[in-house]
Amino acid sequence: MSGAPVIFDFDGVIVESELAGNLHLADLLTDLGRPTSLADAVREFTGLSGTNFFRALEAWLGGPVPEAFHTRRGEEDRRIMREGVEPVAGALEFVADLPPGRPVAIVSSSDMRWLDAHLGHHRIKSRFEPHIYSGKTHVEHSKPAPDIYLYAAEQLAADPGSCFVIEDSPVGVTAAAKAGMQVCGLLAAGHVLDGHGDRLREAGARWLAKDYEQVAAHLAAFDAEERA
Numbered sequence: 001m002s003g004a005p006v007i008f009d010f011d012g013v014i015v016e017s018e019l020a021g022n023l024h025l026a027d028l029l030t031d032l033g034r035p036t037s038l039a040d041a042v043r044e045f046t047g048l049s050g051t052n053f054f055r056a057l058e059a060w061l062g063g064p065v066p067e068a069f070h071t072r073r074g075e076e077d078r079r080i081m082r083e084g085v086e087p088v089a090g091a092l093e094f095v096a097d098l099p100p101g102r103p104v105a106i107v108s109s110s111d112m113r114w115l116d117a118h119l120g121h122h123r124i125k126s127r128f129e130p131h132i133y134s135g136k137t138h139v140e141h142s143k144p145a146p147d148i149y150l151y152a153a154e155q156l157a158a159d160p161g162s163c164f165v166i167e168d169s170p171v172g173v174t175a176a177a178k179a180g181m182q183v184c185g186l187l188a189a190g191h192v193l194d195g196h197g198d199r200l201r202e203a204g205a206r207w208l209a210k211d212y213e214q215v216a217a218h219l220a221a222f223d224a225e226e227r228a
Helices: 017-031 038-045 050-061 067-083 091-097 112-121 147-156 170-178 196-203 212-227
Strands: 006-008 104-108 132-134 164-167 182-186 207-209
Touching: 017 038, 017 067, 038 050, 067 112, 091 212, 104 112, 104 147, 112 132, 132 147, 147 170, 164 170, 164 212, 170 182, 170 196, 182 196, 182 212, 196 207, 207 212
Parallel strands: 006 104, 006 164, 104 132, 164 182, 182 207
Antiparallel strands: none
């Protein structure tokens, strides 16, 4: 094995979908009568999916989620699926530079259709197969529960404490930290605003990285620590 297993979140870590998604979400909620800024959307919803996401929406709206929300959100998701989304700066190069023998995985709250489409757009799906895992598909409880990270470690035949995780949201950092993994909080994506690093630290990130050069440095130090 060539170094510690590296487990990537997806949205906001490999692709810039968190910025696009939160901008659309803020505009949509504002149109529906609940004024919402990008900062509000990032703080309240980043990293959530499924039941957890809709509970947060209901709390923010102060009532049920209207049908218009589902219609317009679905239209936006289909558009992004067709057109693709830009990678986070440095992400594709970082993946390409990992040696072939290093175990890697994707652990995301997004569904498999979304992951397959965007990994295919950027032609990196084969580097991660078969270790592409969705909290909507592979476990009962998605992030912030640790289940999907523990599932990935089991599939990788890796001790959770030996896994190096790259996460961008407090929800995801919480999940990985609860799983006993070593978490690098990534601050490279467009949705990262002032104070985000503090929130990742509070959630359990061991390191912070403003870009993938810093991620590589933290990973190298962790590899050395694991070898010692």
